[in-house]
Amino acid sequence: MPLGVYVQLLASGLSTGSIYALVGLGLMLAFKGTGVLNFAQGELVTLGAYTALFLSLTTSLPYWAIFILTILVAGVVGIVFERLLVRPLMRAPEFTVVVATLAVGLMIKDALRIAWQESVSSIPSPFADVSVRFGDISINAQYLWVTFCALAIMGMLALFFNNNLAGKAMRAVAQNQTAARLMGIRVNRVFSATFALSSAIAALAGILIAPIHGIEPEMGNVLMKGFVAAVLGGFNSLVGCVIAAFMLGVIETFGGAFFGGLFKDVTAFALLILVLLVRPNGLFGSAEARRV
Amino acid sequence: MLEVSHLTAGYARTDVLFDISVRIDAGGFVGVLGSNGAGKTTLLRSISGLTRVSGGAVLFDGKSVNGLAAEAIVDFGLIHVPQGRMLFPDLTIEENLQLGSYRSGARSVYSANLKRVEHYFPILSQRKTQRAGVLSGGEQQMLAIGRALMAEPRLLILDEPSLGLAPRIIDDIFDVLTHINAEGVTILVAEQNAMKVLEHARFVYVLENGRISHSGPSEELARSEAIQKSYLGLA
Incomplete structure (x- = not known):
């Protein structure tokens, strides 16, 4: 195969990995902040994509306006999600909360299926039909845009958690809620903010993936890949999650190209099992990251 | 400054404290002495709002x-320094201190308070960038008190600061509390360590089975036969 094909596969793999990274980051964020493993995270991706689709069908707003508006709507969705589902179950066993999020995810998926009749749609993106040329090699600009967004979100989250008092307060709440309250931190507000942020990141993934894979009710299944990336990355490290997601995306894409599409999922989970056999805390995790 | 009157409090349907009245004037250094399970922690948690009060008042x-x-x-x-310190183990010492000054009234005096903490606990400024989880027990207690000082306390309540610490460190910590008190911070400390409480606090309440059994100025209680027998191990 010519070199150009390898580069194109790499770009495509990185953009696929970027989507996994965004899903994984959203999952990790909610887990770090509130201890809830949100199995509806995939449907928050779907919901974001459909919000963008709805806006592009009913208004004549440009891509950027739809982009920003969708993320804001998703933030509100996250707050409502936390208020109606997570907070009332905060004292319930963790397993109950996980099953409840799974149930809500299924409800969202089926509601969209009823409303949209399983047809695949898309939203226009200014990057989708543009190619960036490097010498003889041309790469779809949407791939680069998606990868850029994932890296930007990772960078912003890292800055937020390490250099911002609100970010530190979020980490404090995750580590000891009682102590956080004794510092005057409003734990409920931190929970709302965590889910707003997590849902906004999911919606971003939805908008970005739409021009590549289309919008359909099953797109939330990307949750499993995001989860694999987060676990591979150690479930504690933002950078670890993104690197693992990139690896996953690239290996999958090459695996698919060489051995056929069916091998995509096999490679993802084979990689997960292999890594966890050798490093039970993930590639970048540390033992102390375990919840006590 | 603080007045607890006829307080009843506890968990779920079981009350642990009965008809407790405690009073602390501004600038005071008051001790609550009691053995394990006497209700010290519940009293402090009722004052700081962590435990629901079922009767009486906290003013x-x-x-x-x-x-x-x-x-x-x-x-x-x-400001409440809880039992077991409750630090944020994965945050650095510096970040723990920053969160101490999270409350709106404390942010503007951050640097002054940081200087004060570093003056009392120089070891904390040397290890600023280390995670709180790797500190020794004594250092963790210092950080817990330091974090509370960052909150610009008017009334500092501490739950068993001596727990699990070596005698020399306990001495250091109570000396610091005495200095802080001299600077104008009112202090309420709950302890099992009768020696230290009677030495440093000016007024002491004795808590037994959820009720106040004795109270009085420290010198007076230290001479009382009942206290000597039950808490000081003297005949």
Whole structure:
């Protein structure tokens, strides 16, 4: 195969990995902040994509306006999600909360299926039909845009958690809620903010993936890949999650190209099992990251 | 400054404290002495809003704080150093101190308070960038007190600061508390360590089975036969 094909596969793999990274980051964020493993995270991706689709069908707003508006709507969705589902179950066993999020995810998926009749749609993106040329090699600009967004979100989250008092307060709440309250931190507000942020990141993934894979009710299944990336990355490290997601995306894409599409999922989970056999805390995790 | 009157409190349907009345004037250094399970922690948690009060009143500056959330009570400058320190183990020492000054009234005096903490606990400034989880027990207690000082406390309440620490460190910590008190911070400390409480606090309440059994100025209690027998191990 010519070199150009390898580069194109790499770009495509990185953009696929970027989507996994965004899903994984959203999952990790909610887990770090509130201890809830949100199995509806995939449907928050779907919901974001459909919000963008709805806006592009009913208004004549440009891509950027739809982009920003969708993320804001998703933030509100996250707050409502936390208020109606997570907070009332905060004292319930963790397993109950996980099953409840799974149930809500299924409800969202089926509601969209009823409303949209399983047809695949898309939203226009200014990057989708543009190619960036490097010498003889041309790469779809949407791939680069998606990868850029994932890296930007990772960078912003890292800055937020390490250099911002609100970010530190979020980490404090995750580590000891009682102590956080004794510092005057409003734990409920931190929970709302965590889910707003997590849902906004999911919606971003939805908008970005739409021009590549289309919008359909099953797109939330990307949750499993995001989860694999987060676990591979150690479930504690933002950078670890993104690197693992990139690896996953690239290996999958090459695996698919060489051995056929069916091998995509096999490679993802084979990689997960292999890594966890050798490093039970993930590639970048540390033992102390375990919840006590 | 703080007035607890006829307080009844506990968990679920079981009360642990009965008809407790405690009073602390501004600038005071008051001790609550009691053995394991006497109700010291519940008393402190009722004052700081972590435990629901089922009867009686807690007044801070004459205003009732009953029913207020713990995170709101903090804004009055009533700062609680909880039992077991409750640090944020994965955050650095510096970040723990920054969160101490999270409350709105403390942010503007951050640097002054940081200087004060570094003056009392120089070891903390040497290890600023290390995670709180790797500190020794004594250092963790220092950080817990340092974090509370960052909150610009008017009333500092501490739950068993001596727990699990070596005698020399306990001495250091109580000396610091005495200095802090001399700077004008009112202090309420709950302890099992009768020696230290009677030495440093000026007024002491003795808690037994959820009730106040004795109270009085420290010198007076230290001479009382009942206290000597039960808490000081003297015949």
